[in-house]
Amino acid sequence: MSNTFQVDLRGMVDLLSHHLYGSPRVYVRELLQNAVDAVTARREQQPGAPAQVWIEPADGPGAGVLRVHDTGIGLTEAQVHELLATIGRSGKRDDLGFARHEFLGQFGIGLLSCFMVADEIRVQTRAADGRTVLWTGHADGRYEVAPAPPGQQRREQGTTVTLTPRRDAEHWLTSATVTELARLYGSLLPVSVRVGDELVTGGPPPWAGDPGDRRERLVAYAQEVFGFTPFDVIALSAPAAGLSGAAFVLPAPSNPASRSGHRVYLKRMLLSDGAEGVLPEWAFFARCVVDAGALRPTASREALADDGLLEATREALGDQLRSWLVRLATVNPSKLGEFLRVHHLGVKALALHDDEMLRLVERFWPFETNVGPMTLAEFRAEHEVVRYSATVDEFRQVAAVAAAQGLALVNAGYTYDGDLIARLPELDRSTLVERLEPSDLATRFDSIDPGLELAAQPFLAAAQSALAEPGCEVVLRAFDPVSLPALYLVSRSAEFRSSLTQTRGRVDDEWAQVLDAIASSTPADRPQLVLNHRSPLVRRMASLADPALVGMAVRGLYGQALLMGHHPIRPADAALMNSSLLGLLERAVLTDRGDR
Numbered sequence: 001m002s003n004t005f006q007v008d009l010r011g012m013v014d015l016l017s018h019h020l021y022g023s024p025r026v027y028v029r030e031l032l033q034n035a036v037d038a039v040t041a042r043r044e045q046q047p048g049a050p051a052q053v054w055i056e057p058a059d060g061p062g063a064g065v066l067r068v069h070d071t072g073i074g075l076t077e078a079q080v081h082e083l084l085a086t087i088g089r090s091g092k093r094d095d096l097g098f099a100r101h102e103f104l105g106q107f108g109i110g111l112l113s114c115f116m117v118a119d120e121i122r123v124q125t126r127a128a129d130g131r132t133v134l135w136t137g138h139a140d141g142r143y144e145v146a147p148a149p150p151g152q153q154r155r156e157q158g159t160t161v162t163l164t165p166r167r168d169a170e171h172w173l174t175s176a177t178v179t180e181l182a183r184l185y186g187s188l189l190p191v192s193v194r195v196g197d198e199l200v201t202g203g204p205p206p207w208a209g210d211p212g213d214r215r216e217r218l219v220a221y222a223q224e225v226f227g228f229t230p231f232d233v234i235a236l237s238a239p240a241a242g243l244s245g246a247a248f249v250l251p252a253p254s255n256p257a258s259r260s261g262h263r264v265y266l267k268r269m270l271l272s273d274g275a276e277g278v279l280p281e282w283a284f285f286a287r288c289v290v291d292a293g294a295l296r297p298t299a300s301r302e303a304l305a306d307d308g309l310l311e312a313t314r315e316a317l318g319d320q321l322r323s324w325l326v327r328l329a330t331v332n333p334s335k336l337g338e339f340l341r342v343h344h345l346g347v348k349a350l351a352l353h354d355d356e357m358l359r360l361v362e363r364f365w366p367f368e369t370n371v372g373p374m375t376l377a378e379f380r381a382e383h384e385v386v387r388y389s390a391t392v393d394e395f396r397q398v399a400a401v402a403a404a405q406g407l408a409l410v411n412a413g414y415t416y417d418g419d420l421i422a423r424l425p426e427l428d429r430s431t432l433v434e435r436l437e438p439s440d441l442a443t444r445f446d447s448i449d450p451g452l453e454l455a456a457q458p459f460l461a462a463a464q465s466a467l468a469e470p471g472c473e474v475v476l477r478a479f480d481p482v483s484l485p486a487l488y489l490v491s492r493s494a495e496f497r498s499s500l501t502q503t504r505g506r507v508d509d510e511w512a513q514v515l516d517a518i519a520s521s522t523p524a525d526r527p528q529l530v531l532n533h534r535s536p537l538v539r540r541m542a543s544l545a546d547p548a549l550v551g552m553a554v555r556g557l558y559g560q561a562l563l564m565g566h567h568p569i570r571p572a573d574a575a576l577m578n579s580s581l582l583g584l585l586e587r588a589v590l591t592d593r594g595d596r
């Protein structure tokens with residue numbers, strides 16, 4: 001046995017009118033939309049018919065009700081019964097039930113939004129048959145249809161919708177609010193719309209019309225609507241979606257995480273001034289205004305339906321932004337440089353997957369290197385290998401020493417930089433890239449003469465035992481600059497082990513066992529303190545006879561190397577440095593007093 005759903009009308013009206021829409025203000029849009037659709041339908045039949053919409057707000061001379069008059073096609077009594085009596089029935093679908101592209105409406109629920117601000121909706125309508133019909137709908141789901149009494153006959157074809165305000169909702173129907181909302185939603189509509197005496201529609205969109213001063217118009221539009229003077233304006237078009245418009249490049253960096261909304265019109269009616277999904281995510285440096293004929297709204301008409309057409313449109317618009325960037329690189333490289341200074345993060349994010357953008361970054365974005373700022377292309381022209389540090393700390397630790405060894409080094413510690421450099425060989429297979437591990441530097445230092453090394457053994461043994469506590473290996477090498485007595489080098493695995501050890505001290509036994517298991521599977525590298533045999537200070541230390549003094553001096557050098565290399569100072573390091581400094585001071589004071 002088959003049954004039919006029963007619908008609780010009161011609940012349905014409440015659901016649609018109160019929960020579908022974000023704010024009661026959309027009632028103005030829904031009324032405008034119906035009026036414009038009715039005008040469009042009439043002009044299909046009578047191309048020269050008047051195309052006017054006139055709104056009389058409730059605080060005007062109209063006895064406390066709001067009226068919307070249109071010169072549209074009107075409805076016959078049969079149509080009123082069919083279209084206004086069935087929720088979800090729309091006169092704007094074709095025979096197969098698809099939304100007809102020339103109309104704004106399609107769902108057959110828009111009129112219900114008026115119940116957010118009105119207790120009663122009256123539709124007084126006259127179609128080409130010349131008879132005026134009166135439909136009165138109530139918020140509880142009741143409605144009446146009747147031929148209009150003699151005093152309420154329309155003289156012209158068209159429709160008047162009258163809203164009797166709900167208590168506490170009167171302010172939504174006043175002149176100031178209605179004018180503002182009609183202008184917000186309808187200023188680009190192709191039909192003349194007046195609120196009281198004020199015309200709220202104003203000609204074609206700013207990106208259409210005379211191309212001569214289009215740019216000036218769009219800049220003025222961005223200033224007025226978005227509140228900024230754009231860095232540049234890019235024309236947008238996507239014929240498959242019937243879309244045209246413009247993108248404005250932001251003059252200041254924007255946070256990639258905070259999505260900036262776009263202003264989207266559908267068939268010249270504002271859909272949203274905070275729409276998402278129109279431009280690809282990486283394009284966070286631009287905001288756009290577009291009008292589309294074929295994109296679909298969600299039922300609340302406050303966002304775009306995320307369908308295949310929107311996806312294809314997003315891709316097409318993304319391509320147009322990319323081409324703008326590429327064109328800028330050829331016709332105005334200094335402007336591109338300016339753009340990158342503001343929006344490099346967005347472009348770099350794009351370059352992670354896009355070769356053309358990677359080329360752009362390579363040619364135009366200056367990186368910090370230990371031989372001065374330069375682009376990767378410039379760096380490549382002078383150095384065989386693009387050697388880089390993967391973190392800013394690593395770069396700081398080794399930049400000067402690497403330069404003294406003749407090793408040019410790029411700081412790839414900022415967001416995306418390491419990944420971008422690692423991707424360079426994908427552009428050109430002959431490019432060599434290499435991440436420099438600080439500990440690799442030691443392998444480039446010169447060993448010292450075996451005789452000297454042998455003589456320094458007692459010193460090295462004393463030094464080693466002085467640094468037994470931080471678990472640091474002491475080695476003696478010769479390197480430049482001579483002014484640097486010691487260098488603290490830590491490999492990635494040593495760094496990892498050290499953070500494991502620190503964490504182990506803070507967790508309970510069960511976790512400690514897990515950490516031990518991890519530690520046992522990582523190589524047992526130790527950090528190194530590399531003493532520089534070219535440094536006069538180190539040589540003098542090597543000849544000291546007093547092991548206690550050697551210990552203090554080596555610990556002092558250890559602390560200084562940590563500080564110089566921007567390494568973290570753990571409590572144990574601080575204690576070591578403290579005892580070294582105090583011990584050395586004491587010796588110095590005693591020596592001066594001749595007390596020894």
Ligand SMILES: Nc1ncnc2c1ncn2[C@@H]1O[C@H](COP(=O)(O)OP(=O)(O)OP(=O)(O)O)[C@@H](O)[C@H]1O
Nearest residue numbers: 034038083090091092105106107108109110111159
């Ligand atoms: N001013 C008007 N003139 C002529 N017909 C109208 C007018 N207002 C509403 N209608 C008729 O009433 C129907 C229902 O209107 P409603 O606003 O509820 O839905 P819709 O416009 O079809 O779709 P949507 O829910 O997307 O707005 C419309 O399809 C239209 O046929």
